[in-house]
Each structure stands twice: as C-alpha cells, then as structure tokens.
Amino acid sequence: MALPLLRLEGAPYLQGLTHGRSLRRRIEHNLRLYFQRFERELKLTRAETLHRAGRYLAAIAAQSPDYHAGMRGIADGAGVALAAIAALNARYELFYDAFAERPLPEGCTAFALLPEATLDGHLLLGENWDWIAGVQGALIHVAEPGIPRRLAFTEAGIFGGKIGLNSAGLGLAVNGLTSHDDDWTRLHRPFHVRCYDALRARDLDAAARAVAGEERSCSANFLLAQIPDQVINLEMGPRGVHVSACTNGCLVHANHFLHAEAIGVTERNVENNPHSWRRQARLERLLAARPLALGDAQAALRDHEGYPYSVCFHIDPNEPPEEHYESVVSVIMDLHDGALFITDGPPCRGAYARYALAVDPDEV
Numbered sequence: 408m409a410l411p412l413l414r415l416e417g418a419p420y421l422q423g424l425t426h427g428r429s430l431r432r433r434i435e436h437n438l439r440l441y442f443q444r445f446e447r448e449l450k451l452t453r454a455e456t457l458h459r460a461g462r463y464l465a466a467i468a469a470q471s472p473d474y475h476a477g478m479r480g481i482a483d484g485a486g487v488a489l490a491a492i493a494a495l496n497a498r499y500e501l502f503y504d505a506f507a508e509r510p511l512p513e514g515c516t517a518f519a520l521l522p523e524a525t526l527d528g529h530l531l532l533g534e535n536w537d538w539i540a541g542v543q544g545a546l547i548h549v550a551e552p553g554i555p556r557r558l559a560f561t562e563a564g565i566f567g568g569k570i571g572l573n574s575a576g577l578g579l580a581v582n583g584l585t586s587h588d589d590d591w592t593r594l595h596r597p598f599h600v601r602c603y604d605a606l607r608a609r610d611l612d613a614a615a616r617a618v619a620g621e622e623r624s625c626s627a628n629f630l631l632a633q634i635p636d637q638v639i640n641l642e643m644g645p646r647g648v649h650v651s652a653c654t655n656g657c658l659v660h661a662n663h664f665l666h667a668e669a670i671g672v673t674e675r676n677v678e679n680n681p682h683s684w685r686r687q688a689r690l691e692r693l694l695a696a697r698p699l700a701l702g703d704a705q706a707a708l709r710d711h712e713g714y715p716y717s718v719c720f721h722i723d724p725n726e727p728p729e730e731h732y733e734s735v736v737s738v739i740m741d742l743h744d745g746a747l748f749i750t751d752g753p754p755c756r757g758a759y760a761r762y763a764l765a766v767d768p769d770e771v
Contacts, residue, residue, distance in 0.1 A: 409760050410560075410736070410751050411545040422549060423477035423566055427484020433543040433563035434485045434492075440541055441498060447729040449502065459501055459591065460494035466594040467493070474600050477566035485564070495564040497591075499598035503583060503625045504591040514538070514583030514662030516686045516718050517630045518694060518704075519638040522743075524656030526698040532578040532632045533739035535708050535754065536560070536570060537662075537720040540731040546749065546762060547571075557606050558747050558764035560736055567603030570738050572747060574764060575609045576634035578740045582662045584626040586672035588645045593624040595645075605629065611637050619648045626672065628660055634742045644672035657694050661687040682716035690718050701739065701748070708737050709755045719755050 413429050415422040427434065445451045451459075468475045478496055482489040494501070517534035525531055547568055549557040555575045559568020572578040579602060604617035611633045618629045619641045626645060632638045638653035640660055647670035651658065661683040664674050693707035708718060715721035720734045737754035740747050748759035 410749065412762065413545055413547045415547055415549045416551065418551070419473040419477040419566075420480040422551070423480020423482075424484040425480075426477075426547070426566065427481040427486075429484075430545055430563040431485045433545065434481070434487065436543050437495060437562060437564050438487065438491055440539065441495060444539060444729060445494075445501070451501070456494050456501065457490045460497055461490050462592075462594060463497035463500070463597060464490060464493040467496070467597065467600060470596045471600050471604070474566060474603055481564060481566060492564055495562065496566060496599050497597050499583070499627070500591040500624045503585050504589050514683070515581065516661045516690050516708075517580040517582055517628075517659070518690060519580075519630055519632050519640075519653055519658045520694065520699060520704065521638060521653055521656045522636050524694075524697050524699060526700040529741050529743040530632055530634050530636060530638075531699075531701070531704055531739060531741060532572075532580055532630065532638075533704060533708065533737070534570065534580045534582075534630075535718060535720060535734040535737045537732055538735050540722055540733045540735070542735055544736060546747070548762075548764065554607050555609060556764060558745075558762060559606055560738060560749060565599055567599065568606055569599060569602045570736075571606055572740045572742055572745065572764060573606055573608075574745065576742050576745070577606075577608060577611065577614055578632050578742050579605050579614070580630040580738070582628035582630070582660050584628050584642070584662060584664060585675045586626045586644050586664070586667070587675055588672050589625040589675075590645070591624050593622070593645070595622055595624045598623075598625070598627055601627075601629075605631065611639065615639060615641060615650075619643055622646050626664075628662070630658065630660055632742060642666055642670065644670045647671045656697060657691070659687055659691045659694065661690075663687070682713070685713050685716070686718050686720075689713065693718075701741065704739050705737075705748070705754065705759055708739070711755065719753050721753060
C-alpha cells in the first residue's frame with residue numbers, strides 16, 4: 408500500500424489546510440494512538456499532555472510564525488483542536504524527555520554514502536525510521552515562492568517534513584537521542600520545527616545552523632548531505648554539539664551517542680539499550696562492500712540479523728502493546744537524481760516506491 412502524496416502550495420497556513428483536509432482520517436488515527444501512548448507509556452494524562460502542548464504552542468508562535476500558521480491550517484482542515492495538533496508537533500520533546508526510568512524506544516538507523524562508494528557515483532542518504540507501530544504518515548511535495556521545493560515524509564498532523572530532500576540537492580535524515588540533561592520545559596525550538604527549517608535551506612551550512620544554531624530542549628541527531636559530495640552528522644545534547652564528517656565513503660548513525668563525553672552529556676538507560684549499538688555495527692558492515700548500488704542499500708535496510716531488534720526492526724511480541732515499535736517507513740534518497748524511495752512499513756514487506764523531485768542546478 409502506497410503512502411498518500413500531498414502537493415502543497417502557497418502560504419504555510421494554506422499548506423496546513425490542505426494537509427488537514429487531505430489527511431483528516433490519518434490525523435484522527437494518530438491523535439488517538441498518541442494520546443493512548445502518552446497515557447499508557449509515559450503516564451501523562453490527556454489534560455497534562457494538552458497543558459504541555461499549549462506551552463509549546465505559545466513558544467512556537469514566537470519562534471516560528473510560519474510553522475505556527477501551518478499547524479493552525481492542519482487543525483482547521485482536519486476539524487480538530489489546535490492544542491491537539493501542537494501535541495503531535497511537540498511529541499518529540501514530550502516523549503523523549505519522559506524516558507527517564509525505562510528502556511528507551513528505538514529510533515532509527517541512518518546512513519550516508521558518498522559518490523566514491525556508490526556504483527553510479529551518486530550521493531545516497533537514507534534510514535529506517537523506527538517508531539511507534541501503527542503511526543500513519545504521508546509524503547509531501549511542497550512548492551512556495553523563494554524557497555527550495557521539498558519532497559519529504561511526515562507523520563499525519565505534523566507540519567513540514569522530517570526525512571526528505573529539496574531542489575537544492577540537500578537531504579535530511581534523523582535519529583532520536585536522549586540524555587540526562589533533556590528537559591521539555593525549556594521550550595526551545597522543537598525538533599520538528601528544526602527539521603522544517605533545515606529542509607527549506609539552500610546549503611549545508613544553513614541547514615546545520617537551522618538544527619544546531621541554538622540550544623535545544625532535548626537531544627537529537629541530524630544527518631545532512633548535499634550534492635555533489637558533502638555529508639555532516641550533528642550529534643547534539645541540549646547544549647553541546649559534535650560535528651562528524653563522512654570518512655571512508657560512509658557514515659552510519661543509530662539512536663545512541665557516539666560522542667557523549669565531547670558533547671558533555673550522559674546517556675539515559677544505556678545499559679538497557681544495546682540494540683542501537685548492534686544495528687549501527689551491522690549496517691556499517693553491510694555498507695562496507697564497495698561500490699554499492701541502490702539495490703544494495705535497500706537490501707542492507709532489509710537485514711534481519713538480531714531479529715526482531717534488527718536493522719529492519721520489528722515488533723517484539725513479548726513486549727506489551729503500549730511498547731510496540733517497528734520500522735514504520737524505510738527511506739533512501741538519491742540526491743543527484745532528486746529521487747526518494749520509500750516503503751510503507753518495514754522494508755522487508757514490500758518494494759520501495761520511487762518519487763521524484765528534480766534537482767535545479769540554479770539552486771545548488
């Protein structure tokens with residue numbers, strides 16, 4: 408089953424309005440699912456979740472009026488409360504701050520391959536996005552004056568995109584991280600607003616500033632690439648940042664810190680979270696054979712060593728339903744071709760669908 412593709416144009420509010428109208432049922436589904444998980448997994452009542460979301464809503468209005476307008480459009484288009492949409496858009500901070508005393512959720516295995524490592528000499532970027540089983544998403548194709556066009560995956564109800572590319576040949580992949588210094592009450596510009604800003608950037612430096620140019624409420628990892636051959640990884644705590652370049656043609660990152668000491672953080676529950684280290688090591692081994700074709704990268708993301716906690720991540724039937732996670736989508740981007748390949752569900756279950764966003768040489 409293919410993901411919905413939305414073509415969004417005009418001002419942010421109009422983009423959000425189309426998003427809300429087109430994805431109304433998916434948004435309602437995600438709201439039900441998230442509020443159940445907030446309550447059962449994080450022990451946050453609906454009232455407390457909405458209270459925290461309301462605080463972020465006010466902060467976003469000041470930090471990013473365009474993003475706030477997009478959320479208002481989604482709420483109006485879907486016919487749901489704006490505070491509920493804010494809870495979806497700030498859900499990264501609300502979730503990751505709350506994982507203090509229990510094993511962490513899985514949070515993606517991402518990679519970049521430089522042209523020297525690929526058979527056709529193209530820059531590839533991708534990941535398995537491991538998150539709550541049953542979350543519904545969509546692809547968005549966004550065109551607005553003066554901004555690079557974007558093609559990205561998002562969750563229904565979350566404005567902008569979190570994994571995608573733009574017409575300047577720039578791409579973004581993400582990983583969730585947590586540290587003891589995370590604190591949602593700081594109300595800094597949220598994770599999803601940073602993704603939105605990065606995907607609107609014309610060059611790698613601007614995208615890096617968008618995600619790392621100011622302090623954060625919670626930790627995160629952003630893997631950025633731009634044609635012809637630029638790749639950087641930004642591993643971030645709330646205050647510190649470690650920037651890594653791509654060496655030996657490949658860079659892989661999962662959802663644990665590789666440079667915690669340099670950043671000045673300590674990781675939460677690291678002893679309970681060995682799967683991320685294993686997924687990282689496994690994907691590095693799978694991508695070590697050079698040169699690699701697109702199909703080789705797809706096969707690597709379908710790998711089941713260590714199942715169900717594998718690169719292609721699956722629900723552990725021994726876990727309670729409120730703790731079910733899996734690879735919700737798998738994405739590979741060919742930044743030279745401006746093409747995005749994506750699966751709806753774990754990549755082992757079906758073929759990658761191809762979507763195109765032509766790269767404009769004048770924008771690179």
